[in-house]
Amino acid sequence: MVLSSPSPLTPRATAGRSRATRSGWSTPMGVITLVMLGSLAVLAVAGAVLWGQAADRPDPSAVLRAPTASHLLGTDHLGRDLLARLLSATWLSLLPAVAATLLGATAGITLGSLTAVVGGRARRLLGALINLLLAFPALLVAMFFAALFGAGAGGAVCALAVACAPGFARITQTLAAKVAGTDFMAAARVLGLRRHRLLLRHVLPHIAEPLMLNTTVATGSALVALSGLSFLGLGVQPPSYDWGLLLSQGLDRIYTEPLPAVAPGIAIVYAAVAFQLLGEMLAGAAARRVRPRQSEEPALHPARTGVPEAADHVLEVEDLRVALPTAEGVVRPVRGVTLALRRGEMVGLVGESGSGKSLTALAIADLLPDGACATWGTHRFLGTDADSLSRRERRRQLATGMAMIFQNPASAFNPSLRIGTQMTEAVRAHHRTPRAQAVEQALAQLQRVALPGGRRLLRSRPFQLSGGQRQRVAIAAASMMRPDLIVADEPTTALDVTVQRQIMDLLHGVRRDDATAILFISHDIALVADACDRVLVMYGGTIVENLPAHELATGARHPYTRMLVASVPDLATDRDHPLHTIEGRPPDPCGTAPGCPFHDRCPHRVDRCAVESPVLSALDPEHEVACWQPLAPAQFHGQRETEEAEQ
Amino acid sequence: MTTVSARLGALARRHPWVVFCCRRAVRLTVSLFVVVTASFAMIRLVPGDPVRAALGVDAPPDLVAAKRHELGLDHGLSAQYWRYLRHLTHGDLGVSLVTGEPVADLIRARLPATLLLAVLAFACVLVVALPGGLLAAVWTREGRRPRAELAFTATTSVMAGVPDFVLAAGLTAGLAVALRIFPVAGDLGPQSYVLPVLALALAPTAVLLRIVRVETLKVLATDYLRAARAKRLSAVPLYLRHVAPNTLTASLTVAGNLLPALIAGTVLVEKVFAWPGIGSAMAQSVAAQDYAVVEASVLVLGSAVLVVNFLVDLALALLDPRSVIRET
Numbered sequence: 016m017v018l019s020s021p022s023p024l025t026p027r028a029t030a031g032r033s034r035a036t037r038s039g040w041s042t043p044m045g046v047i048t049l050v051m052l053g054s055l056a057v058l059a060v061a062g063a064v065l066w067g068q069a070a071d072r073p074d075p076s077a078v079l080r081a082p083t084a085s086h087l088l089g090t091d092h093l094g095r096d097l098l099a100r101l102l103s104a105t106w107l108s109l110l111p112a113v114a115a116t117l118l119g120a121t122a123g124i125t126l127g128s129l130t131a132v133v134g135g136r137a138r139r140l141l142g143a144l145i146n147l148l149l150a151f152p153a154l155l156v157a158m159f160f161a162a163l164f165g166a167g168a169g170g171a172v173c174a175l176a177v178a179c180a181p182g183f184a185r186i187t188q189t190l191a192a193k194v195a196g197t198d199f200m201a202a203a204r205v206l207g208l209r210r211h212r213l214l215l216r217h218v219l220p221h222i223a224e225p226l227m228l229n230t231t232v233a234t235g236s237a238l239v240a241l242s243g244l245s246f247l248g249l250g251v252q253p254p255s256y257d258w259g260l261l262l263s264q265g266l267d268r269i270y271t272e273p274l275p276a277v278a279p280g281i282a283i284v285y286a287a288v289a290f291q292l293l294g295e296m297l298a299g300a301a302a303r304r305v306r307p308r309q310s311e312e313p314a315l316h317p318a319r320t321g322v323p324e325a326a327d328h329v330l331e332v333e334d335l336r337v338a339l340p341t342a343e344g345v346v347r348p349v350r351g352v353t354l355a356l357r358r359g360e361m362v363g364l365v366g367e368s369g370s371g372k373s374l375t376a377l378a379i380a381d382l383l384p385d386g387a388c389a390t391w392g393t394h395r396f397l398g399t400d401a402d403s404l405s406r407r408e409r410r411r412q413l414a415t416g417m418a419m420i421f422q423n424p425a426s427a428f429n430p431s432l433r434i435g436t437q438m439t440e441a442v443r444a445h446h447r448t449p450r451a452q453a454v455e456q457a458l459a460q461l462q463r464v465a466l467p468g469g470r471r472l473l474r475s476r477p478f479q480l481s482g483g484q485r486q487r488v489a490i491a492a493a494s495m496m497r498p499d500l501i502v503a504d505e506p507t508t509a510l511d512v513t514v515q516r517q518i519m520d521l522l523h524g525v526r527r528d529d530a531t532a533i534l535f536i537s538h539d540i541a542l543v544a545d546a547c548d549r550v551l552v553m554y555g556g557t558i559v560e561n562l563p564a565h566e567l568a569t570g571a572r573h574p575y576t577r578m579l580v581a582s583v584p585d586l587a588t589d590r591d592h593p594l595h596t597i598e599g600r601p602p603d604p605c606g607t608a609p610g611c612p613f614h615d616r617c618p619h620r621v622d623r624c625a626v627e628s629p630v631l632s633a634l635d636p637e638h639e640v641a642c643w644q645p646l647a648p649a650q651f652h653g654q655r656e657t658e659e660a661e662q
Numbered sequence: 663m664t665t666v667s668a669r670l671g672a673l674a675r676r677h678p679w680v681v682f683c684c685r686r687a688v689r690l691t692v693s694l695f696v697v698v699t700a701s702f703a704m705i706r707l708v709p710g711d712p713v714r715a716a717l718g719v720d721a722p723p724d725l726v727a728a729k730r731h732e733l734g735l736d737h738g739l740s741a742q743y744w745r746y747l748r749h750l751t752h753g754d755l756g757v758s759l760v761t762g763e764p765v766a767d768l769i770r771a772r773l774p775a776t777l778l779l780a781v782l783a784f785a786c787v788l789v790v791a792l793p794g795g796l797l798a799a800v801w802t803r804e805g806r807r808p809r810a811e812l813a814f815t816a817t818t819s820v821m822a823g824v825p826d827f828v829l830a831a832g833l834t835a836g837l838a839v840a841l842r843i844f845p846v847a848g849d850l851g852p853q854s855y856v857l858p859v860l861a862l863a864l865a866p867t868a869v870l871l872r873i874v875r876v877e878t879l880k881v882l883a884t885d886y887l888r889a890a891r892a893k894r895l896s897a898v899p900l901y902l903r904h905v906a907p908n909t910l911t912a913s914l915t916v917a918g919n920l921l922p923a924l925i926a927g928t929v930l931v932e933k934v935f936a937w938p939g940i941g942s943a944m945a946q947s948v949a950a951q952d953y954a955v956v957e958a959s960v961l962v963l964g965s966a967v968l969v970v971n972f973l974v975d976l977a978l979a980l981l982d983p984r985s986v987i988r989e990t
Contacts, residue, residue, distance in 0.1 A: 273835030
């Protein structure tokens with residue numbers, strides 16, 4: 016109504032609606048929730064007023080009637096209209112539930128938040144008490160106390176409050192413990208704030224939102240539990256009534272007339288579901304995912320063509336692109352990558368975080384997350400075009416021909432499986448190697464990566480190994496299949512420098528012994544220059560330079576590579592001068608601007624760089640660069656010398 | 663103090679299992695003690711005179727006094743408590759205020775029916791929810807099939823919202839009275855288990871389905887699953903070997919927490935189906951104000967819940983040895 020009227024309120028109302036859209040209230044689920052809650056609220060207020068008198072008017076001439084037009088649900092043993100009783104009982108069922116929840120929440124939250132401000136021993140005692148209370152199901156506790164307090168609405172409400180308090184205490188305790196560990200609480204304590212002030216000013220405001228959500232959900236459960244108590248005869252006593260009591264009375268005659276029992280049941284379920292949905296909407300409002308639309312990709316980088324198939328190439332990829340749908344739109348982290356690996360060659364792929372290195376690796380290995388979409392001009396692995404294989408054949412080829420080593424050895428192993436299982440399952444599945452033979456192979460591989468322990472190690476679980484040991488196991492596991500290509504995605508980043516060295520030596524060993532090609536992904540250009548044959552420099556989702564590793568220090572032609580090399584400190588670096596950095600920020604992976612991705616950070620840019628993006632083209636057979644004006648090798652030396660001269 | 667805790671710490675490192683079991687045993691003992699005390703306190707704390715309430719307002723005063731003497735209510739509280747504990751160790755739970763029969767006999771006759779109901783319902787919950795949640799997660803992972811996800815969420819949230827006793831009434835009305843497929847009430851062979859078990863199991867199944875799905879989604883997003891995918895295992899070993907064990911601990915913890923509520927739920931469901939178990943005995947005794955039976959039922963159900971909790975903790979520790987180390 017407000018939206019359609021041309022009043023000055025319209026813009027605000029529209030803003031409100033767009034907020035509602037984002038938090039999910041205008042989804043079908045949100046509308047249903049609001050309608051259900053609204054109808055409950057209306058019934059609670061209007062029910063007793065409209066039907067209260069009819070609900071209490073006995074009619075001795077119409078006792079225990081079946082449903083008719085005048086009594087839609089029939090009448091009870093005193094001839095009172097059951098529909099009127101059902102509707103006017105809304106208030107009588109909801110109010111005690113809300114009261115019991117609020118009482119229980121107050122008690123529980125007080126108890127739970129005390130744990131955040133009292134001393135260590137008192138905290139442990141309180142925690143033990145909460146644990147003890149939680150061991151008993153709320154319904155049983157409520158029954159016990161309802162019997163103790165005496166049957167009746169007041170007793171049932173108190174009993175339920177007692178029963179739901181431990182749950183609140185536990186949640187508050189958990190949430191408050193998180194707050195108590197934060198820096199601002201430490202600061203507040205140092206300032207000498209008193210405990211109750213800490214609690215009221217610092218702890219409770221920070222945990223209010225989840226507690227309110229929990230109270231909403233608990234109200235629904237309280238309604239059900241109160242109905243249950245009334246149903247058992249422990250709650251509301253006649254002549255008063257609520258849905259639970261109506262259900263109990265209806266159940267006595269369910270054999271002849273099911274409706275008087277079913278209708279109050281439906282009412283209870285309706286209210287319970289309404290509160291449950293409200294809780295879900297509140298909880299989901301923040302974490303709602305938006306499924307973005309796929310949009311057409313602008314052709315930023317013209318595809319390169321005419322690369323002949325080389326016999327000794329293990330992998331050839333041309334114009335690889337990856338699109339990832341996210342809440343903010345489609346992100347394009349990989350924008351036309353072209354690379355090739357020869358047999359037994361170790362190629363480094365370097366670039367800063369977010370340049371698309373890892374996604375390139377995952378796309379090559381066909382392991383992209385769901386939703387991510389990879390396209391390519393050519394994708395040839397072991398001489399076979401990926402597009403020419405069926406899904407099954409391609410899986411088989413990748414299973415036997417390619418292995419991956421992941422960045423974080425702590426999370427790359429399944430915590431619940433033994434090392435032996437994880438090492439041998441691939442050969443057993445794909446080569447049909449018998450178990451004993453697979454174990455022998457695994458032992459041999461472990462020996463090769465210099466891991467002692469043999470069978471005992473195979474029987475252990477990942478958490479029993481150190482990070483370096485796990486990465487060795489990962490290398491051993493990767494070479495179990497004797498793959499033609501190992502893709503190592505930052506295999507040394509999570510390890511310390513001495514272990515890094517050992518891992519690099521192991522990778523060299525694998526390459527030498529099995530003639531395995533290795534695609535080594537890293538952000539550490541010094542490590543790559545040292546270990547690899549060839550280096551691919553990645554920036555903004557594209558390869559900007561492809562050069563032999565020995566030329567990296569002096570022969571780099573792309574301004575980005577040059578600056579990357581210059582930013583690496585060595586022993587000769589003057590410590591009085593700040594380290595070289597690259598000004599500016601990496602390009603936005605959502606962006607669709609034309610031109611070279613590096614142009615706004617490039618000190619050598621020309622006008623052409625902003626409008627047209629350069630293609631990777633060969634300077635000589637071993638050296639390719641994507642730049643409109645590659646730097647001359649000599650200029651680099653000159654620049655260094657001038658700098659040194661200045662110093 | 664420091665030396666004691668240091669020594670305990672050393673002990674915990676050397677024998678984590680011993681320390682773990684001792685802790686759990688102490689917790690169980692304390693909780694059982696609370697239940698026993700609560701059930702002792704019940705008949706003495708209820709407002710009014712429970713004996714007179716049970717015997718009726720017009721019972722002669724000397725009969726009431728005799729009954730009180732018989733129950734030992736005329737002694738001091740500590741003497742009563744001591745007597746109560748002594749009797750309890752002999753399996754004597756007193757006599758019913760209304761019928762005068764030993765309560766222990768009643769419990770002995772009715773406990774198996776309740777336990778069988780609870781165990782069957784729990785088995786149903788596990789059998790449906792563990793594979794169901796896994797399949798739902800695999801189906802709807804990373805936002806694929808959003809409509810199936812919505813249907814799953816809506817169905818399970820409605821299912822979880824249906825209270826067991828309401829469902830029991832609905833099932834009786836629909837399947838027993840209207841369609842006459844199943845017996846209406848009582849224990850008349852295997853058929854009569856269907857409705858009570860269904861009524862008890864539906865809501866916990868829905869809750870567990872959601873938990874298993876969420877846990878599975880978490881595992882599906884882990885690095886080690888990507889590493890397992892890199893081995894190109896086929897679907898069955900991938901999900902059964904790499905996913906299921908890692909969802910199991912969290913799922914079974916939740917399932918273990920659902921079990922006490924399920925046992926408590928038998929009270930209401932048994933009333934609907936006139937099931938010859940402890941719950942219906944308790945409901946009848948509440949109506950008849952026979953507090954001797956009510957307190958015994960609370961004692962038995964409460965202890966059952968505690969013992970089940972203890973066993974679940976042990977089972978989880980066996981399943982995931984890391985939890986023992988974490989805790990000690």
